[in-house]
Amino acid sequence: MKEKKIPELLIPAGNLEKMRTAVLYGADAVYIGVSGLSLRAQSAEMSLADLTNGVREAHARGVKVYAAINTFARNADLLQARLIIPELAAIPVDAVIVSDPGMIRLIKSLAPQLPIHLSTQANTTNSEAVRFWRDQGVKRIVLARELNLREVGEIAAAVPEVELELFVHGAMCMAYSGRCYLSAYRNQRSANEGDCTQSCRWEYLLYESTRPGDPLVLEEDERYTYLLSSKDLCLIEYLPEITAAGVRSVKIEGRMKSTHYVAVVARTYHWALNALIQNPGNYHCNPEWLAELKKISNRGYTTGFAFSEEKINETSPEIKYSQTHELAGTVLQYDSVRKRMLVGVRNHLAAGDQVELLLLDETVRIDTRIMVDANGKQLPEANNDNQIYLPLEREASIGAVLRQKVK
Numbered sequence: 397m398k399e400k401k402i403p404e405l406l407i408p409a410g411n412l413e414k415m416r417t418a419v420l421y422g423a424d425a426v427y428i429g430v431s432g433l434s435l436r437a438q439s440a441e442m443s444l445a446d447l448t449n450g451v452r453e454a455h456a457r458g459v460k461v462y463a464a465i466n467t468f469a470r471n472a473d474l475l476q477a478r479l480i481i482p483e484l485a486a487i488p489v490d491a492v493i494v495s496d497p498g499m500i501r502l503i504k505s506l507a508p509q510l511p512i513h514l515s516t517q518a519n520t521t522n523s524e525a526v527r528f529w530r531d532q533g534v535k536r537i538v539l540a541r542e543l544n545l546r547e548v549g550e551i552a553a554a555v556p557e558v559e560l561e562l563f564v565h566g567a568m569c570m571a572y573s574g575r576c577y578l579s580a581y582r583n584q585r586s587a588n589e590g591d592c593t594q595s596c597r598w599e600y601l602l603y604e605s606t607r608p609g610d611p612l613v614l615e616e617d618e619r620y621t622y623l624l625s626s627k628d629l630c631l632i633e634y635l636p637e638i639t640a641a642g643v644r645s646v647k648i649e650g651r652m653k654s655t656h657y658v659a660v661v662a663r664t665y666h667w668a669l670n671a672l673i674q675n676p677g678n679y680h681c682n683p684e685w686l687a688e689l690k691k692i693s694n695r696g697y698t699t700g701f702a703f704s705e706e707k708i709n710e711t712s713p714e715i716k717y718s719q720t721h722e723l724a725g726t727v728l729q730y731d732s733v734r735k736r737m738l739v740g741v742r743n744h745l746a747a748g749d750q751v752e753l754l755l756l757d758e759t760v761r762i763d764t765r766i767m768v769d770a771n772g773k774q775l776p777e778a779n780n781d782n783q784i785y786l787p788l789e790r791e792a793s794i795g796a797v798l799r800q801k802v803k
């Protein structure tokens with residue numbers, strides 16, 4: 397394999413808590429949405445105040461922060477963009493992710509020092525397009541998800557001065573460029589305003605009126621997608637091929653996903669990339685990593701378009717969301733004298749439940765038979781928002797994630 401630089405691990409951070417989680421569990425960089433200007437709903441956007449704090453903390457740990465302002469702006473959005481762009485530059489974020497050429501023009505005039513990353517929403521699929529965006533001042537391009545790794549490698553070789561970023565994990569949108577009205581029609585929440593409810597993942601049967609008992613399976617060839625029921629992308633087994641193709645940043649989807657998802661996906665890909673750094677010529681995907689990725693919300697995994705001979709997925713009613721584990725709580729404090737941690741409970745927890753504490757390099761079983769409150773009173777159970785003490789011999793960082801099996 398030709399030696400290439402190991403890619404950066406880029407993790408989604410829908411809010412300040414998730415940003416801290418991503419940093420704690422091995423992200424090299426995080427991406428966030430900025431209120432009102434990202435293609436995600438408000439639940440996955442950050443205020444400038446949170447972003448300022450988050451960037452300070454991330455930079456102290458050597459982690460970069462990219463701010464998505466990737467809305468396709470209408471004239472009415474430009475005033476806010478003019479206000480926000482200089483603020484982002486002053487924080488300073490490490491780059492802004494944009495889709496709209498108008499936003500690029502604004503950034504170049506208002507904050508020319510701010511590196512520009514082009515969003516996957518701009519749907520860049522060839523090296524001439526990459527050159528075009530380079531000439532507009534774009535430093536990095538998040539390639540279209542429809543490309544295979546051979547095409548990615550050809551683009552990287554043709555335009556090496558532009559950094560390429562590639563989605564390697566997470567939910568896949570079945571609409572080309574994410575331009576889709578399915579959620580708006582079915583749920584009155586528009587994907588084009590960043591509020592997709594992923595209606596394409598629901599179960600549908602398409603009937604022709606003359607053949608009522610004979611539902612159609614909708615599929616397209618490998619240049620596009622299978623419709624309506626995509627599995628999730630997972631390329632952890634192919635990190636050497638992705639590195640060899642010249643990808644500079646591997647990106648995880650999921651700004652709307654949970655803190656548990658962020659912790660697991662960050663540390664699992666962190667382990668995998670570390671293994672690649674240590675032994676680039678002999679990378680093996682540890683089955684434990686795949687087992688970890690099945691513990692978080694997923695619809696079964698596919699390699700998507702990475703290999704042109706493969707189909708993106710099967711349209712099958714069997715494709716459903718699953719996850720074996722969920723968030724139990726997070727560590728609020730560690731008491732090294734009494735060897736216990738204060739936990740902010742985020743679920744229902746009964747004494748004796750099997751709970752695991754996720755550390756960056758290991759998973760620790762926690763004894764929940766002795767849950768006590770601040771007064772030392774033993775508790776038979778705890779609920780969301782309760783604070784409890786659980787025994788722990790070794791120190792845990794604030795924000796560390798505890799998980800339990802889905803009940």
Ligand code: SF4
Nearest residue numbers: 569570576587592596
């Ligand atoms: S409904 Fe599905 S295809 Fe449409 S934008 Fe949302 S994720 Fe994409």
